[in-house]
Amino acid sequence: MIAALIICISVLTLLQFFVSYCHSVIAESRGCELSAQAWEVSGIADRMVRGDEFKRLLQLTALCPESGADRTRVRAVTVYFSLLELARMLVGWIIPAMKRWIESERGGCTYAAAVMLDRRIAYSRSLMAHQAGPPL
Amino acid sequence: MLGPIDYELWLLTILMEVAGLVCLFKAKAFTRHFTIPLYICSCLAVDIGRYIILSASGYDSGAYFYFYYYSEFLITIALYFVLMGMYSHAFSDMGVSKYLRGGAMLLLGGTACVSYRMVAASADRLITHFVIELSSNLYFVGVVLTYILWGAMMKLRSNRTREMQLVLSLGVYFSALAASYALESMYPGSMLWRYVSHLMTIWLPLSWAYTFLKVPEEARLATSSVVAPNPSR
Numbered sequence: 024m025i026a027a028l029i030i031c032i033s034v035l036t037l038l039q040f041f042v043s044y045c046h047s048v049i050a051e052s053r054g055c056e057l058s059a060q061a062w063e064v065s066g067i068a069d070r071m072v073r074g075d076e077f078k079r080l081l082q083l084t085a086l087c088p089e090s091g092a093d094r095t096r097v098r099a100v101t102v103y104f105s106l107l108e109l110a111r112m113l114v115g116w117i118i119p120a121m122k123r124w125i126e127s128e129r130g131g132c133t134y135a136a137a138v139m140l141d142r143r144i145a146y147s148r149s150l151m152a153h154q155a156g157p158p159l
Numbered sequence: 160m161l162g163p164i165d166y167e168l169w170l171l172t173i174l175m176e177v178a179g180l181v182c183l184f185k186a187k188a189f190t191r192h193f194t195i196p197l198y199i200c201s202c203l204a205v206d207i208g209r210y211i212i213l214s215a216s217g218y219d220s221g222a223y224f225y226f227y228y229y230s231e232f233l234i235t236i237a238l239y240f241v242l243m244g245m246y247s248h249a250f251s252d253m254g255v256s257k258y259l260r261g262g263a264m265l266l267l268g269g270t271a272c273v274s275y276r277m278v279a280a281s282a283d284r285l286i287t288h289f290v291i292e293l294s295s296n297l298y299f300v301g302v303v304l305t306y307i308l309w310g311a312m313m314k315l316r317s318n319r320t321r322e323m324q325l326v327l328s329l330g331v332y333f334s335a336l337a338a339s340y341a342l343e344s345m346y347p348g349s350m351l352w353r354y355v356s357h358l359m360t361i362w363l364p365l366s367w368a369y370t371f372l373k374v375p376e377e378a379r380l381a382t383s384s385v386v387a388p389n390p391s392r
Contacts, residue, residue, distance in 0.1 A: 026341040029299055033338035036302050040309070040330030044366070046385045047324050095373060 042128075045103040052096065052135035061141035072137065074129025077104055080136040087143035088150060097139055104132040168357040169206065172364075176203050179364035179371075186371040192325075194244035198237040199364060205230040225287065232290045235297045238329075239267065242304055245326055249312055266304075270296050295340035301333035313382045320378040321370055323385065328366035335359045 062070060065080055084097065111125045176199050183189060189196055209226060216222040243263045247256045274293040309326055317323065336359055339352035 026345045029341035030338050030345070033299070033302055033334045033341065036306055037331060037334035037338060040305070040327050040334055043309075043385050044324065044327035044331060047320065047327060047380060048369075050380050050384050095369065 048099045049135045052138040055138045057137055057141055061137060064144060065137050065140060072130045072134045074126055074133055077133040077136055080133060080140055084136060084140045084143055088147050090146045093139055093142060100132050100135045172360045173206050175361050175364040179368040182368040182371040188371055194241045198241050201237045202234060205234055228287060228290050232294045235294045239297060242301060242329060246308055248322055249308060249317060270300050298333055298337040298340055302337045305330040305333050316382060318379040318381055320380040321374045321376060323380060324370040324374060328363060332359050332363045
């Protein structure tokens with residue numbers, strides 16, 4: 024009985040700590056405003072970020088040259104998104120409230136991917152400007 | 160009997176612990192978080208010791224059994240000190256470190272007493288039973304203490320990103336291990352808890368290494384953005 028209670032409490036706290044930890048890792052991206060150009064390039068319709076667009080945005084991000092600074096963050100967001108996908112498959116259809124929460128989290132991951140894409144576009148532009156050299 | 164996966168996880172654990180130490184050194188956080196290198200060094204020593212005993216005596220030997228649980232007990236105590244260090248940081252502005260230390264020692268003593276009461280009835284190998292019981296109880300006490308600390312950090316609106324991540328990763332570690340110990344006591348034959356334990360000993364130095372490497376000391380983050388769900392955009 025006590026062991027079962029400990030398992031329940033520990034699993035609940037584990038979920039809460041883990042989700043908060045993931046939020047703290049990707050929080051910086053979640054708080055940024057996307058530039059108009061990024062909205063246009065990412066092709067997100069009516070500025071509504073949906074979880075289904077995460078993989079497409081990640082592919083676009085992979086096409087841009089990486090600065091090295093955001094590589095770990097991209098991986099962290101991808102891992103978190105994969106865990107959400109797993110949770111959606113396992114429990115999403117049993118508990119509707121959980122499904123809504125998972126969808127909202129997936130949207131957050133997509134937004135974080137869009138912010139990374141925005142940064143990479145800015146980085147590749149600065150690279151190009153640097154290579155072109157000063158104007159004559 | 161240990162399989163190749165166990166050995167690979169073991170090696171990975173040692174590598175992660177070394178990486179954690181290196182990142183801590185690079186971030187120049189040895190003195191500020193002195194309990195963390197203390198804990199990682201004791202983990203390294205224990206991992207090497209376990210390997211030596213395993214090679215000499217084998218997995219099913221009494222020597223390995225005793226060393227495993229006694230070293231686990233020492234590591235849990237070391238981790239308890241890491242948690243107390245985090246309490247001191249969280250409440251550093253309030254000047255209550257002395258009371259915190261006293262409270263932590265009282266709690267440790269109380270947990271030891273409760274664990275002793277739980278195993279006092281069994282006559283054989285009392286100390287070993289006591290050590291195992293105390294370790295699992297301390298993990299659960301760790302969950303509760305980390306939860307209280309996290310709640311206090313939210314209440315105090317602490318915005319230090321590095322400390323936030325250190326506390327959260329510790330919470331994940333304590334929760335997973337408390338659950339796996341409880342699972343082991345319910346289903347003693349299950350192998351799941353062994354892998355959870357392996358994965359968590361990788362998780363802790365890995366997450367700390369990430370924090371010390373990627374999050375500067377001066378980084379700030381609102382706790383509300385960590386706890387609250389995504390704003391609809």
